Amino acid sequence: MTKYARDEFDQVPENSSRQGVHRDAQATSRPALWPVLTVGAVALVLGLVAFLILPRLGFVAPSAAPSVSTSAPRQSSAPPSAAPSASSIAPAASPAPSATPSETPSATPTAAPVDKSTPVAVYNGAGTAGLASKVAGLVQGGGWTLGTVGNWGGLPQKSSVIFYNAPAQKANAEALGTLLGIQQVVEAPDVQQPLVVVAGPGYQ
Template sequence: MTNYPRDEFDRVPEFNTRVGSHHAHGWAQSAAAKSAGGSLRWVIIAAVSVLIIGAISFFVFNQQPASPTATEPTATTTASEETSSSPTPSETEEPSPSFSIDESEVLYGQRVGIYNASGIRGSAGTAQEQLVEEGFTNLRTGDWSRLETESAVYYASNAYEMTAQKTAAALGIEAVLQTSNIPDRISIVIGSDVTEEQ
């Protein structure tokens, strides 16, 4: 037995629960690390799953149905513009070859558009002169966008029917039709049939 002086390491209590420092990093720490790592792994998996489900839901349920193409309103023309297309008369309306005209309902001051669709220069002007002789005072002329073989008088509503009938009678036009697809309340399209008779 040696005679070295006693130090702190020689004064170890008889009953001590302390374990060596190597035990603190042994199985207890390993078990704690495994437990924490396992929990973290499940948290990451759950988060990724939520993100994937959210992305799928966004793309699948957030798609809007294709909206139908809206029909464009019919544009009216000014005195310097050509009429874009022929009007589409109401299917219920039929030409009225014989019509009793009530003169008290004829609007001689109503603006009436006269459009040349015959391809012959001056046809609209000739029709304008005939209507002036009948007493109409608010007339304008222009060119139709395409040639027409048959002349027609179009009116926008029932309020202008008698006036349209009067202009048709003055010009010898049989087709008088109601439609909203016209540039004026009353629009007269002069076709080649009228110019052939002149």
């Protein structure tokens, strides 16, 4: 019994249904663990497959960055020069010639020796009587060996000329020209004799 007086709330009908704010106590539901376990098992199986089986089948995951086996070329610590050096561009200067050569050439070339023993043929190419004999006397007077003396039977000559048949006879021909006053000296390999004097028109 209570010491408080009864009131209207104490009168509760026996057959009426419960009314008020009371709720039935329900058991607290727990989250199911099997989906989490299933996902974990699947992830574990996939990891094992990727780690053990795929490399044997030839599937290799590409690396993030390919490794470079070759080392970078070694750079010189000294900075490159802005312009190439003058010694790398300009060719080496040749040594200056000496002021005095070791051998000083002679002022006048040595004249080739004159061989007066070479026979000299004298021909009259002007048609003047006795001209060949006159020239032959001058040749003999100069110390030369006289050869054939006669009239010229070759091509007509406009002036007096001395023919020589080899380069070795050039000095002899020039010496004869100086002796006889004949300036025209011609090399003629087809001439049979070494030296041939043709006294042409106007010879004095």
